[in-house]
Amino acid sequence: MAELIRSAMEKNPSARILVLQNNVDLIQQTARILPGYVTTYCAGLGEKIQAHAGTTVASVASMVRAPELKDFDGILIDEVHALGDSDYSTYKKILSRFGNAKVVGFTATPFRSSGKIYGEGKFFSRVCFQRSLLDMIDEGYLVKPSLKHTAEQFETKGLKVRMGEYAMDDLAKLAADTVKVKKQIAEAIPRLADRRSRIWACVNIEHCELVAREIPASKVVHSNLSREERDETMRAFRAGEVRDLVFVSVIKEGIDIPRIDAVVFMRPTRSPTLYVQVAGRGLRPAENKKDCLLLDFGGVVANLGPLDNPRVREPGETKAQAEREKPQFKFCPKCLEYIPIQSVKCSACGEGFIDERLKNLTVKAATGGGLLSNDPVRNKVTAVQIELHMSQAGNECLRVTYQCGIIRLHEYFSYQHDFAIKNWVKRAHELGVPYRDNLDDQARQTVTRVPREIETVLDGKYTKVRKLFFEGN
Numbered sequence: 001m002a003e004l005i006r007s008a009m010e011k012n013p014s015a016r017i018l019v020l021q022n023n024v025d026l027i028q029q030t031a032r033i034l035p036g037y038v039t040t041y042c043a044g045l046g047e048k049i050q051a052h053a054g055t056t057v058a059s060v061a062s063m064v065r066a067p068e069l070k071d072f073d074g075i076l077i078d079e080v081h082a083l084g085d086s087d088y089s090t091y092k093k094i095l096s097r098f099g100n101a102k103v104v105g106f107t108a109t110p111f112r113s114s115g116k117i118y119g120e121g122k123f124f125s126r127v128c129f130q131r132s133l134l135d136m137i138d139e140g141y142l143v144k145p146s147l148k149h150t151a152e153q154f155e156t157k158g159l160k161v162r163m164g165e166y167a168m169d170d171l172a173k174l175a176a177d178t179v180k181v182k183k184q185i186a187e188a189i190p191r192l193a194d195r196r197s198r199i200w201a202c203v204n205i206e207h208c209e210l211v212a213r214e215i216p217a218s219k220v221v222h223s224n225l226s227r228e229e230r231d232e233t234m235r236a237f238r239a240g241e242v243r244d245l246v247f248v249s250v251i252k253e254g255i256d257i258p259r260i261d262a263v264v265f266m267r268p269t270r271s272p273t274l275y276v277q278v279a280g281r282g283l284r285p286a287e288n289k290k291d292c293l294l295l296d297f298g299g300v301v302a303n304l305g306p307l308d309n310p311r312v313r314e315p316g317e318t319k320a321q322a323e324r325e326k327p328q329f330k331f332c333p334k335c336l337e338y339i340p341i342q343s344v345k346c347s348a349c350g351e352g353f354i355d356e357r358l359k360n361l362t363v364k365a366a367t368g369g370g371l372l373s374n375d376p377v378r379n380k381v382t383a384v385q386i387e388l389h390m391s392q393a394g395n396e397c398l399r400v401t402y403q404c405g406i407i408r409l410h411e412y413f414s415y416q417h418d419f420a421i422k423n424w425v426k427r428a429h430e431l432g433v434p435y436r437d438n439l440d441d442q443a444r445q446t447v448t449r450v451p452r453e454i455e456t457v458l459d460g461k462y463t464k465v466r467k468l469f470f471e472g473n
């Protein structure tokens, strides 16, 4: 968002932009990132209204009380997933003053426990632009998450669910189990040994204090502390003077501390927003940071699936739908990395293993003991790419890469045999790629039709593409 404001102000210095943010931390942060571009207006910071040249960053509460502020061309609303229904009516009141101003909302998580936050009849009608986590990782804006299973996970079976999230009293009971919590921390500490800035997400204040007592030199941040105490802790953590920050929910949104390289879920959640927002704190790139370790004691990954495509439950979801949407994940028995269920090799440690689901399948002597599965796996496709590829035997071929969430599936086509070329011609036609009879030339063409889904089967130890599904079939 800061980037958008910067470029808008450079293109049109007379544009008047209003940024609405709902807490003081975010307002201060925006002002810090964009010095010289913005004036802030926030009663919570003891500020009086100023002339609004350029960009004004204001809290919602202050805007309600400043009816004289009304000439803006564009209005940006930050962290829109956090708005409740009553907030929307406040916003509508503010926005009604601005007539034709364009209104855009921002969020990393366009959903809540109660489903998507946009659509027919909702405050925001549609998504106008989206950037996937994978693209942001590929382009270096974010680092890769490494999601890890733990031995001492909380049992979530039987927890009551209210408004889409586990009931607070049930969570509090889990979190009060001192023996369990101590075991979790004893498991976590050695696994976090090489991490320099670690955050621990807890259930409530008591839990926060319990966890912090077990971690030497850690600090807590929760709502029972004064503003000054919290600011001082955040400053020390930001500066690297404090290594472990134990928190309830105060820092889950927006706060940008790139040096965080480990996130520990000490709590279960059914909320895709909480999951992505908390885990997202660790994805900012920083010097000497290759990834962010996510240790999951809450069964969060197993419940909500991949970070880039978490499971969003819509109200009224049927049991069959719920079953279908269930994340298809397992974890590597050696390094505990969560990986796609059809993986035969761990993407983190390289460990090769046999898929649990494939245990009962026929092993054919004729194929050298390789496993055969008749069980097709379907994945949603987000992007398709073609490129030149050198095979292990040293032959050039064409490689098609299907990006499916965090999974990448490949298909190879050689130009050495007529049947292979025939297969490629068919595939090229499906993907809307103009066929070329020269490999170099072919690799420069682009895919114009991206399939909705891809169906694969395990063929020996390789994943073979069986069928592509396009919109309408």
Ligand SMILES: [Zn+2]
Pocket: 332, 333, 334, 335, 336, 337, 346, 347, 348, 349, 350, 351
């Ligand atoms: Zn592994």
